[in-house]
Amino acid sequence: MIVRRIRPALCLGIALALAGCATTSSEPSPAAGGQGAIEGVDWRLVSVPGGKPGASLSGAGAATLRFDGDRFSMRGPCNRHTGAWTRSGDTLAFGKDGGAVASTKMMCPPEIMQREAALLAAMAQPLALRVEDPFLSLTAADGSAWRFDRRDLAPAEGRERIVMVAGQRAPCTGVAPTLCLQVRTQPGAAWQLHYGEIEGFDWQVGVEYVIRVREVAVANPPADGSRVRWVLEEVLERSP
Incomplete structure (x- = not known):
């Protein structure tokens, strides 16, 4: 695996990208603000800004985010990312306090690479965190939001x-x-x-x-x- 070190200012927000809005069978029960536990869980990306309803939530171009201790890991949509993260109340930040973010260097089709690059840039800022079990939402200052689901997805055919x-x-x-x-x-x-x-x-x-x-x-x-x-x-x- 080829790993490169990236300055936190360029890719703090490793994010996550891309595939479209999720459909769910029931509404979540709101938790108070962003204070829910988020560690030790595989959070699967189910909604992105401008995402197309009905787009696939798994397979190529999907993303999974996980927090363990003071480190996070992200799988997808093209590369893998890891680094430090910090949380202060309802605010989440990636790569803060001098914790560099490392990413693999795979190449994917241009659309997926663009999704990844756009989110890395967009999320290089503190993010508002909200946990509404079973969902986790990260919202940027301009209102753009990414939503994750901790539930296991039903296996798809093929x-x-x-x-x-x-x-x-x-x-x-x-x-x-x-x-x-x-x-x-x-x-x-x-x-x-x-x-x-x-x-x-x-x-x-x-x-x-x-x-x-x-x-x-x-x-x-x-x-x-x-x-x-x-x-x-x-x-x-x-x-x-």
Whole structure:
């Protein structure tokens, strides 16, 4: 693992980013201010400023925040972050009192990297803390808020993948000659043919995409069919 040391002033707010607003089955019971216990819990990000309702809360691009003693750790949306944190009543700060924040140096699709960078910058400030069991909210001075849920999420069917889709189809043969989508999972890798369509994905010629899909096993696929199907979770980036 490659770890870099980052000045607290640049990335105090490690945050957390991105995927969209959560839907819950019941309303929480408010706690008094931000005084609830927050340590020793895996807090999963479920809502971000400007997030899209219904966006995935797990898999690629998700984030989990944990406080243990005087250290915090953050997993996702792209890199892992760790450092010092302090709490004073209803106020929370990351990387304070000379405690540097360390981050891994992985590269992810541009949209996820932008989410991470934006939140690192936005949260380089004291944050208002509120705990409303089972939720934890962090609010910046401008009113932007990030909400976390301590409950375990129900396991989703299949697995999530980040896939790049080319702007041109290529000839392929299934039951009959046709044109297939071209996909790859790593930048610069050779394009591979994807037989069939991606459910919920409105592909347009000439546009390249980075998307998040859920890969689900197909029970008893036909002889000429795929053993998996892809269902669109989110369009992360498109160009032009």
